[in-house]
Amino acid sequence: xxxxxxxxxxxxxxxxxxxxxxxxxxxxxxxxxxxxxxxxxxxxxxxxxxxxxxxxxxxxxxxxxxxxxxxxxxxxxxxxxxxxxxxxxxxxxxxxxxxxxxxxxxxxxxxxxxxxxxxxxxxxxxxxxxxxxxxxxxxxxxxxxxxxxxxxxxxxxxxxxxxxxxxxxxxxxxxxxxxxxxxxxxxxxxxxxxxxxxxxxxxxxxxxxxxxxxxxxxxxxxxxxxxxxxxxxxxxxxxxxxxxxxxxxxxxxxxxxxxxxxxxxxxxxxxxxxxxxxxxxxxxxxxxxxxxxxxxxxxxxx
Amino acid sequence: xxxxxxxxxxxxxxxxxxxxxxxxxxxxxxxxxxxxxxxxxxxxxxxxxxxxxxxxxxxxxxxxxxxxxxxxxxxxxxxxxxxxxxxxxxxxxxxxxxxxxxxxxxxxxxxxxxxxxxxxxxxxxxxxxxxxxxxxxxxxxxxxxxxxxxxxxxxxxxxxxxxxxxxxxxxxxxxxxxxxxxxxxxxxxxxxxxxxxxxxxxxxxxxxxxxxxxxxxxxxxxxxxxxxxxxxxxxxxxxxxxxxxxxxxxxxxxxxxx
Numbered sequence: 001x002x003x004x005x006x007x008x009x010x011x012x013x014x015x016x017x018x019x020x021x022x023x024x025x026x027x028x029x030x031x032x033x034x035x036x037x038x039x040x041x042x043x044x045x046x047x048x049x050x051x052x053x054x055x056x057x058x059x060x061x062x063x064x065x066x067x068x069x070x071x072x073x074x075x076x077x078x079x080x081x082x083x084x085x086x087x088x089x090x091x092x093x094x095x096x097x098x099x100x101x102x103x104x105x106x107x108x109x110x111x112x113x114x115x116x117x118x119x120x121x122x123x124x125x126x127x128x129x130x131x132x133x134x135x136x137x138x139x140x141x142x143x144x145x146x147x148x149x150x151x152x153x154x155x156x157x158x159x160x161x162x163x164x165x166x167x168x169x170x171x172x173x174x175x176x177x178x179x180x181x182x183x184x185x186x187x188x189x190x191x192x193x194x195x196x197x198x199x200x201x202x203x204x205x206x207x208x209x210x211x212x213x214x215x216x217x218x219x220x221x222x223x224x225x226x227x228x229x230x231x232x233x234x235x236x237x238x239x240x241x242x243x244x245x246x247x248x249x250x251x252x253x254x255x256x257x258x259x260x261x262x263x264x265x266x267x268x269x270x271x272x273x274x275x276x277x278x279x280x281x282x283x284x285x286x287x288x289x290x291x292x293x294x295x296x297x298x299x300x301x302x
Numbered sequence: 303x304x305x306x307x308x309x310x311x312x313x314x315x316x317x318x319x320x321x322x323x324x325x326x327x328x329x330x331x332x333x334x335x336x337x338x339x340x341x342x343x344x345x346x347x348x349x350x351x352x353x354x355x356x357x358x359x360x361x362x363x364x365x366x367x368x369x370x371x372x373x374x375x376x377x378x379x380x381x382x383x384x385x386x387x388x389x390x391x392x393x394x395x396x397x398x399x400x401x402x403x404x405x406x407x408x409x410x411x412x413x414x415x416x417x418x419x420x421x422x423x424x425x426x427x428x429x430x431x432x433x434x435x436x437x438x439x440x441x442x443x444x445x446x447x448x449x450x451x452x453x454x455x456x457x458x459x460x461x462x463x464x465x466x467x468x469x470x471x472x473x474x475x476x477x478x479x480x481x482x483x484x485x486x487x488x489x490x491x492x493x494x495x496x497x498x499x500x501x502x503x504x505x506x507x508x509x510x511x512x513x514x515x516x517x518x519x520x521x522x523x524x525x526x527x528x529x530x531x532x533x534x535x536x537x538x539x540x541x542x543x544x545x546x547x548x549x550x551x552x553x554x555x556x557x558x559x560x
Contacts, residue, residue, distance in 0.1 A: 056350060060518035066485040100487050103510055107484060109531045110443075112518050123524040137342045138351040161343060170343040 046147030053077060053139035053156075059123040060112035063095045071095060076117065077136060078152055081159035083191060085233030119164055133164045144178070154178030155191040168199040184220065189213035190238050203245055210242045232265045239265075243275070252283045305393050309401020310408060317371060317409035326363040327416060333359060334424055349428035350521050356424055357517045360417040361444070365476055367413050368448045372406040372455035373469045376554075396551045403456055403547060410448045414441055433520075439527055440516040446539035447514035451476055453546035454509075460553045479511045509542040 038045070054075035055062035063069045071092035078084045093115040099105035116122050118133040140157040143150065154175055161171035175192045182188060193209035196202040217238065221231045243258035256279050263272040317323055334356045342348055379385040388398060418441040426432045451472065458468040483505075490501035513535055519527065 059522035059524065064485065066488045100491065104487060106534070107510070107513050110513055110516060110527060110535065112522060112524055123522050134345050134348050135350040137345065137348060141342050165345065167343055
């Protein structure tokens with residue numbers, strides 16, 4: 001009887017092992033410690049660490065789940081990077097409200113209670129210390145490790161790496177790692193294009209990347225009946241940067257075509273019209289119109 | 303007073319003879335050193351995540367030391383039958399209790415000095431500056447908070463039968479207050495009566511341990527807290543510790559020790 005049971009166990013183990021090795025949920029297939037320990041629930045923690053990075057961006061002054069978070073729906077580190085559209089409303093400096101009692105009033109002297117951004121000097125207010133934005137990086141890295149499919153982690157981290165920390169190579173490497181995990185991401189392509197255009201002075205590569213980003217956007221989003229504001233934001237960014245690049249390179253016809261696309265989804269079509277008029281004037285005469293303002297990227301106010 | 307100090311000295315000696323502090327200290331140091339060896343994006347000057355991890359471990363370790371050391375004082379004396387000889391000496395129950403309190407509290411203070419020294423060395427290795435006064439403020443208020451926790455654990459050791467239940471309840475209470483104490487009033491205002499009044503009464507009654515948590519200020523290099531505010535916070539801690547100790551003394555006086 002014992003022998004029969006042993007033979008049965010051996011047979012079951014042999015049969016199940018073959019199935020287990022090919023099973024998609026087999027965590028032993030990966031050498032990643034995080035993946036083995038927590039499995040897919042790691043994605044749940046990824047957003048927590050992304051928000052933690054924003055809390056660090058604010059030097060600890062951040063709303064909890066008990067506070068009014070209207071002004072923090074879009075993390076400010078993402079909003080300031082120009083990689084995502086903002087959904088923030090209300091006053092970001094007064095989510096705590098007035099003190100409700102003497103304990104509340106007293107406690108505000110014992111924790112961060114002033115709105116600051118690390119890229120603007122942080123708690124010390126020392127503007128020369130704007131590279132202090134490095135402190136958000138470990139949490140962004142961890143967020144990317146836990147959820148490699150969260151695009152904004154790569155774009156936000158890359159922006160601060162190249163803009164405030166001067167680490168262009170690291171920014172590009174991080175974006176390429178993100179592109180490897182998300183090959184169809186137009187957001188990452190766009191940000192990679194910015195690296196080549198703004199930091200590496202390689203407009204040809206930037207153009208290729210932005211055109212690829214636009215192509216991907218049109219494949220993924222254009223077919224939707226009413227794309228969300230966040231999708232339109234990226235479309236405006238891509239088309240405006242392409243338009244500016246083509247204008248700078250003297251390819252006015254292409255610049256015009258991109259500006260028309262830009263204008264169709266822009267929140268300020270009149271401002272874009274001024275750029276269109278300026279390009280048309282340049283097409284007809286070599287000297288620029290004196291009334292036109294110098295071209296600016298879409299992220300800044302015209 | 304000399305009786306109180308004599309009892310306190312024994313408790314301090316007990317702390318450094320047991321392994322609790324050394325295990326926690328070495329574990330904290332090891333974890334921090336491992337986390338500190340990581341360089342993100344080739345930047346060797348990122349410090350705040352390391353400060354946060356170190357301070358979190360320091361706070362957890364200090365709570366463990368404070369509560370476990372205090373929770374077993376009176377029950378251990380009773381179990382080892384050393385309570386009777388102690389009380390047979392010219393040592394009143396109040397003096398014994400105060401001696402245990404000061405012993406545990408000073409022992410926590412010594413542990414905190416070691417932990418904060420480790421923390422300041424770690425922070426200085428990354429940030430290249432030493433915010434001595436800020437760390438002193440944080441450490442001092444942390445120690446004041448532990449005084450309240452020690453008094454609470456001492457009171458609990460006279461109320462609850464087993465040290466394990468006392469330890470668990472004190473841990474849960476301390477953790478709950480640290481995490482939620484600041485927000486109870488916000489939750490209370492959203493509730494209808496009479497739940498609002500009950501929660502607000504609880505909010506005013508509990509010792510707000512989170513007032514003494516200056517971790518965010520230290521991690522993010524905020525300026526010094528005004529010394530007047532530190533003084534008021536210390537008085538607040540003394541008040542609650544005294545209240546718990548008075549309650550403990552009253553209970554201990556009436557309690558049969560056999």
